[in-house]
Each structure stands twice: as C-alpha cells, then as structure tokens.
Amino acid sequence: MAEMMYWQAVQRAHDEELERDANVIILGEDVGLVGGTYKATSGLLDKYGAERVIDTPISENSFTGLGIGAAFMGVRPIIEIMSVNFAWLAMDQIMNNAAKVHYMSGGQLRVPAVFRIPGGTAHQLGAQHSARMEKVFMGVAGLRVVTPSTPKQAYGLLKSAVRSDDPVVIHEHENMYQFKGEVPDEEYLHPLEGSEVVREGTDVTLFGYNLSVHWCLQAADILSEEQRIEAQVVDLYSLSPLDREGIHKAVANTHNAVIVEEAEPVCGVGAEVMAIINEEAFFELDSAPIRVSAANVPMPFARNLELAALPDAKKIVAAVMAQRAAR
Amino acid sequence: MDTDARKLLLEKMLYARRFEERCFEAYMEREIGGFLHLYVGQEACVFGVMAAARAGEDAVITGYRDHVHGLAVGMDSKLMMAELFGKESGCCHGRGGSMHLFDLQKQFYGGYAIVGAPFALAIGLAKAIQLQKRDQIAICILGDAACNQGTFHESLNMAALWQLPVLFVCENNLYGIGTRIDRSTAVTELIERAKGCGVTGAQADGQDIEAVFEASKVAVEHVRSGQGPYFLELKTYRFRGHSMSDSNVYRDKSEEEQWAGRDPIQILKNRMLESQEITEEEYKSLDKEILDTIENEVVAFARQAPSPDVEDLEKYVLCDTDGDSEQGVNTNG
Known part of the structure; x- marks a missing residue:
C-alpha cells in the first residue's frame, strides 16, 4: 500500500484503464498537451497518442455529446469538464441524451461514458467557479453519481466507472487534489453503490x-x-x-x-x-x-x-x- | 438510374407517404398519442441519400421527424407503428415513441427531440468509427433550423478539425416550427455557414430524388474515402404543419401551392410515365397494394400488440442494476 496524492490516484486510474482497453479515450479542455488543469491526465498524451487523449475546443456541450455518441458504439470515453460550472453548458447532452437514451431506446443503446467533473469552492474563485451541482445530477433518473473523498476512492471509483455500462458522473473537488492517502498497490475496483x-x-x-x-x-x-x-x-x-x-x-x-x-x-x-x-x-x-x-x-x-x-x-x-x- | 432503381425509389417514397398519412389518421382516432411530426413532401431527401449510402450499415442519426428515416434504413414498419401506438412490441418497447425511434441492428442511432443535439452525437459516432476502424460512415440528417443551435458550429468545427467521417445532411424545408428561415437566419444559404467551419459540401434540389441521389453519391464517396466531413444541403418543403398541433397560419397559400406542384413522388412518377417505364395502372395497383399492406399488416399488428407491463416501468433506467461494475460487458453495436 503506497501513499499518493489524490491527483496521482486519478492519473494512475486513467493510465491503467487506457492501457487495459483500447476503447477507453479521454477528452476535454487541456487534458493532452497540458496534462490537465489538476495534472490528472499528465503524461497520457505521450503514451497513448492524440487519437485517444484529445484536447478539445472550448465547446462543452458538443465535446460532451461527442463522447456520448462514441459511447453508443462501445467507446468508453472519460469526459473531463474542467469545472462543474461549465457543465451547465453540457447539460443538454448529459441530461437529455446520456441519462435517457438507454431507456428511450428500450435498452438497445448503452452509454458507458464517464463525466469527471472537478468543482467546489476552492479559494476566492467567485460565483461562477465555485459551485457544487451534485444535486442537479442526482435529480435525474438514468445517471450514476459518485464523489470520492480519498485517493483510494478516487482511484477505485474511476476504474469502476469506466467499466460500468451506465453513464457515471464523478464529482471531484478542486481543493482535494493535493490530499494524500493510501492506495492499494494492486488493482482495485471500488463499488459504485453503497456508503x-x-x-x-x-x-x-x-x-x-x-x-x-x-x-x-x-x-x-x-x-x-x-x-x-x-x-x-x-x-x-x-x-x-x-x-x-x-x-x-x-x-x-x-x-x-x-x-x-x-x-x-x-x-x-x-x-x-x-x-x-x-x-x-x-x-x-x-x-x-x-x-x-x-x-x-x-x-x-x-x-x-x-x-x-x-x-x-x-x-x-x-x-x-x-x-x-x-x- | 435504371428502371428498376427508379421503381424501387418510387415504391419506397409512396410507402412512406401512405405510412405517414395513416399515422395522421391514427392520431386523429387517438390510437397514436403525444406529438407527431410528419415527413410528407420531403421523401426524396432521405431515400435519395440512403440510396447512395449503405442503408442498414452506415450509422444514421436524426431529429424528431424520424419515421421515414427509420423506413429508409430498413426498419420494420410493423415495429415502428407498434412503437407509435405505445406497445411493448414496438422497436423501443413503447419507451420511445414517435420522436425516439431506434434500431441498433440497422445502425439507426435514433430520433432526438432537442433541436441540434444530434450534431454532437453524430461526430461521436464518427469518432468511434475512426477509432475502431469500422467500415461505415456516420450520417446526420437534420433540418435548417438546427443550424441555428450552437452544436452546429461546435460540431462542424470538430468534424473538420479531426477530419471525422461524417456526412451532414441538411433538409432545408425553410421553416423552424413557424418561423421562416429569412426571419431567423442572417445567412440563409446554409452551405456557406458549413464552409465557414471548414466543412466542404454542395446544394441540391431536395424534391427531385435523382438529383438528391447524384449529389449524395459525391457526398458519400467524399466521406467514405477519408476526405473528412461533408455538408449536403437539400432544398425541400414539408407539405403539412410542423406537428399535428400546428395551426399553419405562417405560410402563404400561394407558397404552399407552388411547392405542392413539386411533389417528389409526382416528379419521379411523371418522369417514369413520360419515358414509359411505368403505366398509370401499374402505379395505381402499387398504391393499392401499399395501402392494403399498411392497413392489414402494419396497423393490424400495432393494434393487437400488447401494452408494456407496468411491472417493467423501471426496466432500462440503468444497465448495471446491482451496481456491480465488473458486470459491465458492452453489447453495443
């Protein structure tokens, strides 16, 4: 059991899942060349290439929709929305498509997409960069919503979310990426349900x-x-x-x-x-x-x-x- | 186009027309509930495009006026009608309805009721095709009004940026619900807006199925050969209102009459009568056959099909119902 920081745990989960399954991709703003605002995708562009670690334009609704559409065909996108406050722009795709398509297609289409969304009040970022919106996602049938409190959970929940056939929203916290905690050395999948x-x-x-x-x-x-x-x-x-x-x-x-x-x-x-x-x-x-x-x-x-x-x-x-x- | 190909397209368009007209009746008789958006007048568009593409193999996605798109990819019209009737035997087990038809077997990724949303989903399908090296293209068929959503600009930008294998078909029927294009849109030649995003394309007469077919061949070949996205704008007209609740007060009678003279079925039929590829009697007998099939097989099937079981209300909300992520075995096509 090694101690690591929260961002390192997320980065490790990303790396392992990209390695394990060629259908896993990451997309979002600055996830590639920059390695993610919180370093959670650092080093992955070099290792897996621009076809799978994708720097997107600042078009939250459409790159989120892109991930969902790709998921219809069995791609397992991890969509990073840099701040939960920007997720409002992607709400149509998340709420109307990710949450509902499996149901309204009578079970034909699945949406194995992960939405990784940092949020929370960091330090004087003002009203449009400090919101928490988990209640909004909780209120709609068809989504799973998890929120890790430790590096171990951050690692294990992300890995399980990638493997779930359901759309999973992961709320992370901008003030927690430097938190330290023990994470198992061996692969670990955290259950998506429970307390x-x-x-x-x-x-x-x-x-x-x-x-x-x-x-x-x-x-x-x-x-x-x-x-x-x-x-x-x-x-x-x-x-x-x-x-x-x-x-x-x-x-x-x-x-x-x-x-x-x-x-x-x-x-x-x-x-x-x-x-x-x-x-x-x-x-x-x-x-x-x-x-x-x-x-x-x-x-x-x-x-x-x-x-x-x-x-x-x-x-x-x-x-x-x-x-x-x-x- | 040879006689057999023309006959097939004439038959398909006529079937679609009679299917939609029968939906209208069923709606008036309250056998179909909810919203109903009919495709009457626009038939040449989707059948012309799908004649040039691989129907049932290429991935197709569209908006809420989706019945005929389902027919054009080869969906079973009995299962579609049962869906419109809200039955368990419907293509989506009665969970979708008129605006949300899906058929994964036919690579039909659905009808969507939020205008413009499928642009983004379509580039996702194209991304998956590119990543998984699938032998197909994505075809996104939406109307002119969808081009005023942000997703149009965002998605065409990404499609061009990453050279995604997606064909955008714009069925420009001149109206977004009740607002004419020149009252809502500064640049009314939509092809110009696509070009502004770096997507090449062409315009064609959407009432003449052979013109649509020829333009679509170029479009499909462009995308399939790896040259990136393409935007095909088809000028067309819906002969009925936006939906069944449409008062239709926003269009000039003279404009409607002018377009009624450009009925895609009549254009092809007259061309075939002139060249003696078909006789009036043959056409009438084809029509009767279609009407009989729709009544005796399609509507009869939908009518007698069982309703969904209320016990299954929550079925399909989530896939991994026990939350065991290890079970996640993806069965998507």
Whole structure:
C-alpha cells in the first residue's frame, strides 16, 4: 500500500484503464498537451497518442455529446469538464441524451461514458467557479453519481466507472487534489453503490460526501475531545443511488443525524437524505435531523464572506450541540 | 438510374407517404398519442441519400421527424407503428415513441427531440468509427433550423478539425416550427455557414430524388474515402404543419401551392410515365397494394400488440442494476 496524492490516484486510474482497453479515450479542455488543469491526465498524451487523449475546443456541450455518441458504439470515453460550472453548458447532452437514451431506446443503446467533473469552492474563485451541482445530477433518473473523498476512492471509483455500462458522473473537488492517502498497490475496483462508515460512534451520525467527509471527521474529533460525544461518520460516496439501507443502519445505531453538504440547502443532498431518514428510519430518531449547508447565496468573492458561506467543523459541532439541546 | 432503381425509389417514397398519412389518421382516432411530426413532401431527401449510402450499415442519426428515416434504413414498419401506438412490441418497447425511434441492428442511432443535439452525437459516432476502424460512415440528417443551435458550429468545427467521417445532411424545408428561415437566419444559404467551419459540401434540389441521389453519391464517396466531413444541403418543403398541433397560419397559400406542384413522388412518377417505364395502372395497383399492406399488416399488428407491463416501468433506467461494475460487458453495436 503506497501513499499518493489524490491527483496521482486519478492519473494512475486513467493510465491503467487506457492501457487495459483500447476503447477507453479521454477528452476535454487541456487534458493532452497540458496534462490537465489538476495534472490528472499528465503524461497520457505521450503514451497513448492524440487519437485517444484529445484536447478539445472550448465547446462543452458538443465535446460532451461527442463522447456520448462514441459511447453508443462501445467507446468508453472519460469526459473531463474542467469545472462543474461549465457543465451547465453540457447539460443538454448529459441530461437529455446520456441519462435517457438507454431507456428511450428500450435498452438497445448503452452509454458507458464517464463525466469527471472537478468543482467546489476552492479559494476566492467567485460565483461562477465555485459551485457544487451534485444535486442537479442526482435529480435525474438514468445517471450514476459518485464523489470520492480519498485517493483510494478516487482511484477505485474511476476504474469502476469506466467499466460500468451506465453513464457515471464523478464529482471531484478542486481543493482535494493535493490530499494524500493510501492506495492499494494492486488493482482495485471500488463499488459504485453503497456508503462507508469511516468513523465509529454511538451518539450521533454525521453524513458527508467528498470534502465534507473531512469536515465531519474534524468535527467528530472536536466533539470527542471537548464534549465526550462520539460521532459516527458516514461517507456517502454514491449520491445516486443513495444507500438507503446504509442510512437506515446508521440512524438505527445513533438515533441522531446531521447531514453536511457543500452546497445551497434547497433540494440538495441534505434534503434527500432527510427524506430517506423520514421514510426508512423515522421511529429510530431521538431528535430532528439537521442540515449543515452552504449559505443560500452565489459564492461571494471576499474571503471572509466565502468562509461564512461554507460549512466547517465548527458549524457542524454547533449543529450537534443545538440538536442535543432541543431534544 | 435504371428502371428498376427508379421503381424501387418510387415504391419506397409512396410507402412512406401512405405510412405517414395513416399515422395522421391514427392520431386523429387517438390510437397514436403525444406529438407527431410528419415527413410528407420531403421523401426524396432521405431515400435519395440512403440510396447512395449503405442503408442498414452506415450509422444514421436524426431529429424528431424520424419515421421515414427509420423506413429508409430498413426498419420494420410493423415495429415502428407498434412503437407509435405505445406497445411493448414496438422497436423501443413503447419507451420511445414517435420522436425516439431506434434500431441498433440497422445502425439507426435514433430520433432526438432537442433541436441540434444530434450534431454532437453524430461526430461521436464518427469518432468511434475512426477509432475502431469500422467500415461505415456516420450520417446526420437534420433540418435548417438546427443550424441555428450552437452544436452546429461546435460540431462542424470538430468534424473538420479531426477530419471525422461524417456526412451532414441538411433538409432545408425553410421553416423552424413557424418561423421562416429569412426571419431567423442572417445567412440563409446554409452551405456557406458549413464552409465557414471548414466543412466542404454542395446544394441540391431536395424534391427531385435523382438529383438528391447524384449529389449524395459525391457526398458519400467524399466521406467514405477519408476526405473528412461533408455538408449536403437539400432544398425541400414539408407539405403539412410542423406537428399535428400546428395551426399553419405562417405560410402563404400561394407558397404552399407552388411547392405542392413539386411533389417528389409526382416528379419521379411523371418522369417514369413520360419515358414509359411505368403505366398509370401499374402505379395505381402499387398504391393499392401499399395501402392494403399498411392497413392489414402494419396497423393490424400495432393494434393487437400488447401494452408494456407496468411491472417493467423501471426496466432500462440503468444497465448495471446491482451496481456491480465488473458486470459491465458492452453489447453495443
């Protein structure tokens, strides 16, 4: 087991899948010569050539559609959309074609495409480079949505996504490419469905995904040290489908739930997880579930406003304490 | 074109015309629901193109006015009609409908209801053909109004940049829903816009199937021989409204009458009558045969076919239903 950075894990998965299957291609802005804005495709143009590692023009909707059309014929494209904010331009192809063609063709056409989409609030990039949009992709039937929180997941989920016959959207985080973690030396495929308990605890469950898992872990440490509250942390790496059984099990364990999301709260991950708790585990609850979300604003530029708009460990601790006080 | 080839095209166009007219009736009788966009008047376009291409082997993709494109690639009209009736026996098991016909066996990659979206999918098909060294070309058949979407410019740029084996056929019927081309488009000779993206091409009379065929031979040969994409603009006219809900108030009666005089079936039929390749009696008997087939075989099949099972509502949403990615064995053609 070697320690590597998140971007290196993604790069390794790319390399191995390109090596394994001649039908795998990568396309996107600056993925070839430049090697990717976050280095996730570095070295691959030299190794596999311009026919398979393709620098595209800045035409998100059509190069995304190109990947989808190629997938109809069994090509397995990994389409990198440089920032999730640009994915709005490709929404027609993703939502109307990738998500729906298998269904509306009565199962004839498959879309084994992967959409790798960095996003999240990095550092003062302003409202049009800081959004999180996973809730939008979760809301449409026909797509799988995963979001890795560790280098191991980033590696294993990408490899599984490439091999899936379904369209898979992978949300990565611009602030996580330098994160370090252990990745198995041998080939590893991470399941595309499910959730993972990343910290044991009996008093409250903190649900997170991607970067918010790390906020939850920090909050759990603070709660343990300062309040002797032991929080369980659940990593919802699969956002579509969400792991109903895993959510039920966690709530049955601690009877208290806090969901942490790096996005505006309306119609979001928190709302959906709360709905599932309501449907699956209502009578297990000792307190009303709480969301810790980003503020309902376009992400501001000023650093103090940006920080105020985002969740963090302190806000999660405060939410847990408020939940207990209201009980 | 010899007599047999002409006869075959006449028969195909007439079959398509009667098929569409029967769809109209079924729609009025509420046996077909949803939207219905008829191809009446434009038949020479797709049959002329597919006569020059390899129908059933070359990859074809189009918009929502797609019934006759399905017929032209060789789809089974019974399965198409059953689809329009929303039946399990339909080509898409009743999940697609009029605007979303698919037939992978015939390399028909579908009808799409978002104007212009297939441009991007078509260059993807062409990319796959290039990458996998397949012995086929991609043919993308869309209307004039689709050329005002961003995907037109984006996709033609990439097609030219990477010399992709794709033939863009533009069926220029002069109207985008109810807006005439000169009210929506600054450069109305669409071939000029294609050239601006670096895609070569030609224009042809879309009402004369032999003119379409000759122009298509050049176009198909260009793409198949590896010279990159090609744009073929066919000047045509739809004799009916955009869809069944169309009030058709936006066209001059005189314009409609003028184009009615350029019916592609009548043009070919008259040419064959003149050269004595067919008689009026033969034509009438062919027509009756077609009408009988459509009524007694096609509509009868669709009518008696079972509806989809409600238990199967969620079938086809995802392929790997258990999320086991190792199962991912691609069966795409």
